[in-house]
Amino acid sequence: MAFSPELLEGNVKFYNLKKLESLGYDVFSLPYSIRVLAENVMRNLDGKKVTDEDLQKIGSWKTGEEFSFLPTRVIMQDYTGVPLLVDLAAMRTELAKKGKDPLRVNPVIQSDLVIDHSIQVDYYGTSSSLLLNMQKEFERNSERYTFLKWAQKSFRNLRIVPPGNGIIHQVNLEFLSRVVDIREVKGEQVAFPEIVIGTDSHTTMANGASVLSWGVGGLEAEAVMLGEPYTMIVPEVIGVKLEGDIKEGVTPTDVVLYITEVLRKKGVVGKFVEFFGPSLSHLSVPDRATIANMAPEYGATVGYFPIDERTINYLYATGRDYKIVERYAKAQGLFYDEEPRYTEVVKIDLNDIEPSVAGPKNPDERVPLRELKKKMRKDNKKSGLYVKDNDVVLAAVTSCTNTSNPTLMLGAGILAKKAVEAGLRSKPYIKTSMAPGSPVVAEYLKESNLLPYLEALGFHIVGFGCTTCIGNAGPLPPKIENDIKTNNLEVYGVISGNRNFEGRVNPYLKGVFLASPILVIAFALAGRIDIDFFEEPIDYDPNGRPVYLKDIWPSMKEIADFYNLAMNPELYKSRSEKIFEGDENWKKLKVPESELYDWDEKSTYIRMPPWFSAENSFGNIRGARILLLLGDKITTDHISPAGPIDPNSVAGVYLRQLGVSELNTYGARRGNHEVMLRGGFANPKLKNLLVDQLGGYTKHFPDGKVMSVYEASQKYKEEGVPLVIVAGKQYGSGSSRDWAAKVTALLGVRAVLAESFERIHRSNLVAMGVLPIEIPDWRSLGIKGDEIVNIQLENLTVRGKVKVEFVRGEQKVEVEGRARVDTNIELDYIKEGGILKYVFNKLLHEG
Structure with missing residues (x-):
């Protein structure tokens, strides 16, 4: 079947969804997000990549069945984008070696990379x-940036946003x-609605502006860039009905922390969330984007807001073509007017929400502000020369989630102004910083004359990028x-970010709390985490008079008086014209124009990866050893190398032996698999239950010697022993880090056995040829970690049962696991040794 546009x-045409209605599909009762997917399938029907069967599944909303479609755009940040482009460059080199045209490797859809993750708060x-x-930043990363500039010149359909232009998600929201x-x-x-996939889990932020978007593994994005369809399960859609009004003093951050807690408890992993209801119109697009950004924190694939008047107003205010969006949405039945049918409806009364923070270890651990002191009360506090237990030593206004929201940023500026006028200052022992998600924020803070007050409290702008939230504090x-x-003090950080997993922000912090930018400033003034802002003064003025938080808190009216400065179309148009230019540092980078990248074997940043030369090892797993025995909620921060490289770590020693003095971060060295391999599972907060110490250590069996995870993996490799990892619930939660899966594969791990998996990491494992298998709680099975593991993989099927044996001497425990290979294409990936080998072999043998 094929459709023609109307x-x-x-001269602009579109593929009218009413044609599906005439074929018997009840398309206009579907959730708006499903309608967007249906339009994509309808428009791209070709009988090969997208078939009538795909249309039938999405048009009839057959949840649980797989279908394919073609995303319209891919977006990347440099941490995840560099290794992806390194893979494409390597693919070109391998094709050329085999006598094939390297230009077969090119993005076929628009692909954007925003350099935002490399700046650090030095x-x-x-x-x-x-x-x-x-x-x-340029001193540390010039080699990586030279590679990116080469890629920009060499690959078609690739745009690079140079450093200093903001955080990927805010740039995507405001400009792209x-x-x-x-x-x-x-x-x-x-004309068609955008569907964007990104290599960062918070790609979901653009759902706040009605762009259906979500994070995928870099490996999946790579395949889509090269023209492969994206295959997924037709999702359930949870409708979140918004009712009531937001109370004075409650911020958009408080709203999203509340929603995160409710939906995480509800259980929406792998599902779409779509917002609707009588209070939908109360939320501006920046407010919606704040909520949509944290979809990974509440576990959903997307947190989608349908197109409505708020969307149109935002597009106008940010200098974009809003008329075609309104015309198209109304003609296509995508403009919000009434409640569609949902899998289930969750009601949220905005009136129930109160000021809150979240932490100290996870974004869904919401703590009402009035209960924080009780939670953090600590007897027998230890003191040092400068700080004591429960002091806040790091306060950062950071991250795309909140710095994209003018209400929050203007509110922070107003609170700073009132605090300075009252004679208050930040505590001298606190590292303070402000990294807005866009230079636009700096412009309206300057124009409102609020920036000097933030600076008076130490919140000078340190960069326009993802700093503290990603681990670059x-x-x-x-x-x-x-x-x-x-x-041995227990001190804390307070950040306006979306991630606070253990060890992510700074290894010397006991914990980190997420809070609005306004509260970040307040905690910097108070200097401690165990404060009751409702009963205790935040501090005393120079005359000894108490100043309470309520005395300096910004009212909604005060914020509204400045809001028009932040929603000025000319401000966004002027930035949009320069977004791909870069500063003088970027312009000075000289790169050759060539089809093939000139690999430097001495480089410690960009190395030819081994994916395309590795042998495929699919088949039964016999005689495997358990490399790591892990508990619940192991995040990709625990798995993937991240943060600064410790000079005494395995990776640090390796680099120092090569004569490297500036070790930089793992993120900056993601283009070098040798460094990343040595940093896998090396997070200082990782608890491997095979050993009694935290960090990247394990036992080698059968001798039981304790050594680094890297050393053990290499010893097993020499011995020809395959490896598995055994873990608990929510394995792989956190950021969409493809290196969490890549390093797992490089260590020689054939399968991960866990009670449950987070969505993106599960698919990343499959994409690297590592089999995710769900098993019962390993503790209930009596697993100790010294067992030999056998896994029967003959006749492996989609979500099929597999037999797993744990053998210790004469004892044997047999369990029935479930292979979390969720689609037929994923089954092909596993059998081919991963998505990269699958795509490469396809390119190798075509035409």
Whole structure:
């Protein structure tokens, strides 16, 4: 079956969903997000990549069945994007070696990479912090940036947003997203809704502007870039009905922390969440984006907001073509008007929400602000020379989630102004920083004259990128760090980010709390986490008079008085024109134009990866050993190398032996598999239950010797012993880090046996040829970790049962596991040794 487009306006055509209705599909009762998918399948029907069967499944909303479609755009940040482009460059090299045209490897859809994850907070608290941090960024990363500039010139359909332009998701929200795009298809101008997949889990943020978008593994994105369809299970859609009004003093951050807690408890992993209801119109697009951004924290694939007047107003206010979006949405039945049918409806009364923080270890651990002191009360506090237990030593306004929201940023500025006028200052032992998600934020803070007050409290702009939230907070002042270590103090960070997993922000912090930018400033003034802001003064003015949080808290009216400065179309248009330019540092990078990348074997940043030369090892797993025995909620931060490289770590020693003095971060070295391999499972907070110490250590069996995870894996490799990992619930939660799966594969792990998997990491494992298998709680099975493991994989099927044996001497425990290979294409990936080998072999043998 094939469909023809109809005229929308002028010479622009569209594929009308009413044609599906005439074929018997009840398309206009479907959730709006499912309608967007149905349009994509309808428009791309070709009988090969997208078939009538795909249309029948999505048009009839057959949840649980797999279907394929073609995303319209791919977005990447540099941490995940560099290894992806390194893979493409390597694929070209391998094709050329085999006498094939390397230009077969090219993105076939629009692909955007935003360089935002490499800036680190080395300098803070001065007006020169931004300039110095950017200089340091280029000193550390010029080799990576040269590679990216080469890729920009060499690959078609690839745009690079240079450093200093903001965080990927805010750049995507404010500049790159069109909501409804128009492209030439077979000589005709065709309009269609965007569907964006990204290599960062918080790609979901654009759902706040009605762009259906979510994070996938870099490996899946790579295949889509090369023209492969994206295959997924037709999702259930949970409708979240918004009712009531937001109370004075409650921020958009409080709203999202509340929603995160409710939906995480509800259980929405692998499902779409779609917001609707009478209070939908109360939320601006920045408010919605704040909620949509944290979909990974509440476990959903997306947190989608349908197109409505708020969407149109936002597009106008940010200088984009809003008329075509409104015209298209209304003609296509995508403009929000009434409640569709959902799998299930969850009601949220906005009136129930109160000021909150979340932590100290996970984003869904919401703590009402009025209960925080009771939760953090600690008897017999230890003190050092400069800090004591429960002090806040790091306060950062950071992350796309909140710095994209003018209500929050203006509110932080107003609170800072009132605090300064009251004679208050941040505590001297706190590392303070502000990294807005876009230079637009700096412009409206300057125009409102609020920036000087933030700077007076130490919140100078340190960069326009993902700093503290991704783990690039930089070191604490040496005297504070030494004080913490010497006296074994329990101190905390407060950040306006979306991630606070153990060991992510700084290894010397006992925990980190997520809070609104407004509260981040308040905690910097108070200097401690165990404060009751409702009963205790935040501090005392120079005359000894108490100042309470309520005295300096910004009202909604005060924020509204400045709001128009943040929603000025000319502000966004002027930035949009420069978004791909880059500063002088970027312009000075000289790169050759060539089809093939010139690999440097001495490089410690960019190395030719081994994926395409590795032998495929699919088959029964016999005589395997357990490399790691893990508990619940093992995140990709525990697995993937992240943060600064410790000089004494396995990776640090390796680099120092090569004569490297500037070790940089694992994120910056993601293009070097040798470094990443040595950093796998090396997080200092990782608890491997095979050993009695935290960090990247394990036991080698049968001798029981304790050694690093890397050393053990290499010894097993020499012995020809395959490996497995055994874990508990929610294995792989956290960021969409393809290196968490890549390093697992490089260590020689053939399968991960866990009670349950987070969505993106499960698919990443499959994409690397590592089999995820769900088993009962290993503790209930009596597993100790010294067993030999056998896994029967003959006749493996989609979500099929597999027989797993744990053998210790004469004892044998047999369990029935379930292979979490969820689609037929994933089954092909597993059998081929991963998605990269699958795509490469396809390119190798075509035409």
